[in-house]
Amino acid sequence: MSISKKDQISQGALRAFAQYGYSDTTMDSIADVAQVAKGTLYYHFKTKEELFYHVNRKGVEMLIDSVTNAMQDTSRPVKERMLGVLDEHLRFFSEHQEFCLLLLSYTSGDPERDQMVRTLLADYFETVEQFLRELQRLGVINAELEVQTLASALFGMVGFTALRKIFRGEPLYTEETRTALISLCKGALAIEH
Template sequence: MAPSKKDQIANGALTAFAQLGYSETTMDAIAEMAQVAKGTLYYHFSTKEELFLYVIEKGVKMLIYHVDNVIQNEELSLEDRILNVLDEHLRFFSENQDLCFLLLSAFSGDGQRDRMVGNLLGGYFSTMESHMLELQQQGYIRADIDIRTLASALFGMVGFTVLRKQFRKEPVNSAADKQTLRYMLSGMFQNNV
């Protein structure tokens, strides 16, 4: 199924923002990357900032959806769900490297835009913190672990691992990557799951 024009534009904008950065990306560059006429672009998005926030919001919602599906999968043991959350982050970021780069570099110094991006990422962190707090209350995550720090560390640890490998043109999401990241997170578990 072919993407809608709005999705086509968002995909082109994601590529443009990731390659050129926010300040260097123009609506002309977005139209070119999305392979749409400028009129079509402006029909769907009136400003670059509106489009930027749409791309970030769409990406964060995709990440939440994928991670939430793993957490809610009752066919897996709770221990497997916990570890698969890490694997899902790694898979998601490795399959969406432009989005990974954009999410980790989205803050621009523009206070209003940074607050808006922060609010969008806040939805992800609220979801992760809620799930992790529940696991902590059930005794799976150690009581002395700060849940906010844990959620931030997971996001940054996986995201920056993928970015570094991307910049170095190394394969991402290998068995060694998963094992190393799982080992690093294993200290959060009450009984070292």
């Protein structure tokens, strides 16, 4: 199945932004990476900033969908869903390494653009925090633990593990990595091993 020109451009932009960062990525380089004519690029996206926003929004939406599916996985007992969410984060970053690089390692250098990314991530954090509050209500997570910190710790623990492995050229979604992260999560949340 062929992808639309807009998706082709989006994928090329993601690769370019992840490889060069925002400042060093040009519309010409995006057209080259996406293998589209500049006219086609400008037909779909008028500016690099519009394209940067589109790529980040699409990536964060995919992350939210992925994590939400793990949260709603009724095939797992409720006590194991948190571990499934952690595992889903790792799988997502493994399958979307360029987005992981873009999201976690590059700032655009512009306070407004960086605020835009933070705003997009606010939706992600609200989704995860809602899930963690529900687990607290059910007694799965200690009621004394602050949910915002837990959500940040989960994101940071998996995200920066993924980022380090990407930078080192190491496989990301391995049993060893999963076991280490799940073990940390179990210890922090007092889930039985």
